[in-house]
Amino acid sequence: MIPDSIEAARRLLSWYDRHRRDLPWRAKPGETADPYRVWLSEIMLQQTTVPAAAPYFRNFTERWPAVRDLADAPLDDLLVAWAGLGYYARARNLHKCARAVVDRHGGRFPANEAALLELPGIGAYTAAAITAIAFDRKATVVDGNVERVIARIFAVEEPLPNAKPSLRRLAATLTPDFRPGDYAQAMMDLGATICTPRKPKCMLCPWAEYCEGRTAGIAETLPRKVAKAEKPTRRGVAYWLLNPDGSVLLRRRAEEGLLGGMAEVPSTSWGPELPGEAAVAAQQPLPARWRRLPGLVRHTFTHFHLELEVVAGQAGADWRLADGTWVPVDRLGDHALPSVMVKVVRHALSHA
DNA sequence: CAAGCGTGGTC
DNA sequence: TGACCAAGCTT
Numbered sequence A: 001m002i003p004d005s006i007e008a009a010r011r012l013l014s015w016y017d018r019h020r021r022d023l024p025w026r027a028k029p030g031e032t033a034d035p036y037r038v039w040l041s042e043i044m045l046q047q048t049t050v051p052a053a054a055p056y057f058r059n060f061t062e063r064w065p066a067v068r069d070l071a072d073a074p075l076d077d078l079l080v081a082w083a084g085l086g087y088y089a090r091a092r093n094l095h096k097c098a099r100a101v102v103d104r105h106g107g108r109f110p111a112n113e114a115a116l117l118e119l120p121g122i123g124a125y126t127a128a129a130i131t132a133i134a135f136d137r138k139a140t141v142v143d144g145n146v147e148r149v150i151a152r153i154f155a156v157e158e159p160l161p162n163a164k165p166s167l168r169r170l171a172a173t174l175t176p177d178f179r180p181g182d183y184a185q186a187m188m189d190l191g192a193t194i195c196t197p198r199k200p201k202c203m204l205c206p207w208a209e210y211c212e213g214r215t216a217g218i219a220e221t222l223p224r225k226v227a228k229a230e231k232p233t234r235r236g237v238a239y240w241l242l243n244p245d246g247s248v249l250l251r252r253r254a255e256e257g258l259l260g261g262m263a264e265v266p267s268t269s270w271g272p273e274l275p276g277e278a279a280v281a282a283q284q285p286l287p288a289r290w291r292r293l294p295g296l297v298r299h300t301f302t303h304f305h306l307e308l309e310v311v312a313g314q315a316g317a318d319w320r321l322a323d324g325t326w327v328p329v330d331r332l333g334d335h336a337l338p339s340v341m342v343k344v345v346r347h348a349l350s351h352a
Numbered sequence B: 001c002a003a004g005c006g007t008g009g010t011c
Numbered sequence C: 001t002g003a004c005c006a007a008g009c010t011t
Helices: A005-019 A035-044 A050-063 A067-072 A075-082 A089-105 A113-117 A124-135 A144-153 A164-174 A180-193 A277-282 A329-334 A339-351
Strands: A233-242 A247-252 A297-300 A305-314 A325-328
Touching: A005 A164, A005 A180, A035 A050, A035 A089, A035 A124, A050 A075, A067 A089, A075 A089, A113 A124, A124 A180, A144 A164, A144 A180, A233 A339, A247 A329, A297 A339, A305 A339, A325 A329
Parallel strands: A233 A305
Antiparallel strands: A233 A247, A247 A325, A297 A305
């Protein structure tokens, strides 16, 4: 158990000072944090690893150095820049949030949790993180790392997500009044580098002697989680359609839902079974003779597996009638293609 | 409020 | 190699 939460916080901060990681969005010691950069990094890091987010962060801050720049940019420019990072609602909310900060707050992020929570794309975790890291005000930051650290320190055996309220309460009892920003980052760094999901490095942990999970020999098994449902497989056929200029037909997906607002190679609907010839003909973007390309494009989303067969066709004189945009192959990079569609494009180019 | 929402890395 | 995982939010 933790006999003295102030002493525990001091120990964690001492460890943090010695092992602070140099990350692209992190202010150097003594520097003042930029709320815009803190916000942008926190949105990018939602359910996303540091190595995946880092190049996107560099690109965004170079193109849009301040929140006003982001607010003034067209949404489509953000979507193209976000393509490949996933969870595209984040990019749409990023734009909404930038506009809200400009319109409602004069271009400055509000310095309190409640006001931050009102902004699009900012939930409990992100509001607390910005409060602590950008403004150095006390806030209890609870992300997946913190949940793991707290579950182990207090040997919480109740499975997630039920345990969330308890873990939050326990985390709050440890949050000190001093160095709020450093403490928040220290907790997350501890989870990311020492108190890792597998093979935690307890020998290096500044809190090892407090850790009830370690004492009980169950630290590595925590936090417990309820088993997730198995992912179903959905199947469809994608249409690789060229016009007489050699341009490819792309469409824009609906603004809401899966891959909302992103570009796609047109396809049949995705169902349990691969669509037959009749369905392929019924849903084709233009009448064409379709040639089946060998192999399948496989992709896994959060909640289902996808298998796409790709068919190639040549549009005739009526190609202008197609619903969508004709894009020269060497300009496909200008469009907001999610990773699954990049796979389809690569598949088509290598087999067609 | 459970379910929907991406992707690339890891073991 | 397939399941699991990562600095969650929205509806």
